[in-house]
Amino acid sequence: MKIMVAIKRVIDYAVKIRVKSNKSGVETINVKMSMNPFCEIALEEALRIKESGRASEVVAVSMGPAQCADTLRTGLAMGADRAIHVDTQAAPLYPLSVAKILKALVEAEKPGLLILGKQAIDDDCNQTGQMVAGLLNWPQGTFASKVVLDKEKQQVTVDREVDGGLETLCLELPAVITTDLRLNQPRYATLPNIMKAKSKVIKKVTPQELNVELKSDLEIVEVNEPPKRKAGVILSSVDELIDKLKNEAHVI
């Protein structure tokens, strides 16, 4: 069985972002870019399933401008066998289009599992996995914190982080899984593996070759900074705090 993992290139999680002064978006020039942390977890899970002998190949895919190939290279260094880059150039890419491209890739590659991060830390949409599952008419296990694959029964059991606790679902393969934070601890790419990754293949395709039309029914009108909270006061004792909460803030 093959596993496909979708990977997004985003501003590194440790970077403090800056809104552009013309409000058109967030500054990305000369800003460190990395693999979305949730996608690292998705790739790690695929690699662990392969290493346990229950999958034969891990294919990493990404879409966006040429630089996405760098992020895929990181995925190959972590251990993915090969990669596919769908070059969408500079066109704005929303989750619906991404889901359509993924559907086309799944139909070409026929994986038994498609694993994605539950959300990207840039737009915080949390949509793509659910959407591609809908388009493929596959079952979905979102916000996974545990994944157990039963190769013989062709089933996967997923623990999901939901509002009230942990929900367990059993899905027939093929299925879509999106990963939450506690699923695993992603590995670092070692130097030998980084060297080895240089000879692995990144295939490049275009949306046209996949017969996917990138339509857009969304428009980002502007991006603004959040309202600032003003810093408060440092108090000296519990008694003073209780007094303030009672007589100044009136919240207790």
Place this chain on the structure above:
Amino acid sequence: ISTLVLAEHEGGSVKASSISALEAAKSLGEDNSVSLLLAGSGPSLQEAAANAASCHPSVSKVLLAESDRFVHPLAEPWARLVHLVQQKHSFSHVITASGSFGKNVLPRVAALLDVSPITDITGIKEPHLFIRPIYAGNAFSTVRFSGSGPCMLTIRSTSFPPPSALASSKSSSTASIDQVDLSSLEEDDAIKKSKYVKISTQDTDRPDLGNARVVVTGGRALKSAENFKMLEKLAERLGAAVGATRAAVDAGFVPNDLQVGQTGKIVAPDLYMAFGVSGAIQHLAGIRDSKVIVAVNKDADAPIFQVADYGLVGDLFDIIPELTEKLPDKK
């Protein structure tokens, strides 16, 4: 404008977060006919339907989907259900709360309907113009939906609180209740591929984190699950919900559903008290809309103090017991 609100119910009542979704529907415009969709089976569904018919003055119709397929809120049958309902009624908007249910279901339906969903919105400027946080709330994006519809939204429930008068004055008008025709539901084979196994929850009589008036949160500095009990005592005293940072959840001190932040719960209580929380941006994303923030930390340089209204620098193992003792009992 006509709006479909996907509602969750529990113990025979519509959940508070779904009432917030109705508030959001109301703010779309004056002449908005709002239908509320409920699914489930058995007496609890009937009870919830009666509650739904009078839970909010905006509701003009309750659509009821009764089937064993909806005993648990699985995405596959729910997505097909909403698809069926939308094809029949052609709503201009579909709204649900941005909890684990809405996040799971709504994008799947949007894909079936070939529209882009807009998730976790915090503001409605015009019927097709919305505000949503990006980058963990470090920026806000104004988004216009330009598709042919429906416009599909999940709303952050803390941004659309129902007026407090709503709970006391039970709506005088009662909406009609219609059954949804589910005869074609079983034609979808995806719904047979997903099976509910179980849910593990922790029973607690404390208020729900998402709606509590007071929230107390602990970070990694609490050091153990045992020490979290100290915080629970304080919460009891205040009638508060307990939350935690990602670090505290990852360390195994408390279960995952207590996590507050970018990828956990978003809270907006009147009073938020953080103990031993450093204030990572991902955590601050979840508390930004709290009215009053109190921070207790022994590190005077912790970033949490930059957003706190009141700060106390000191050892939380001294301060929590002292607070618990001195605070007025809310029970």
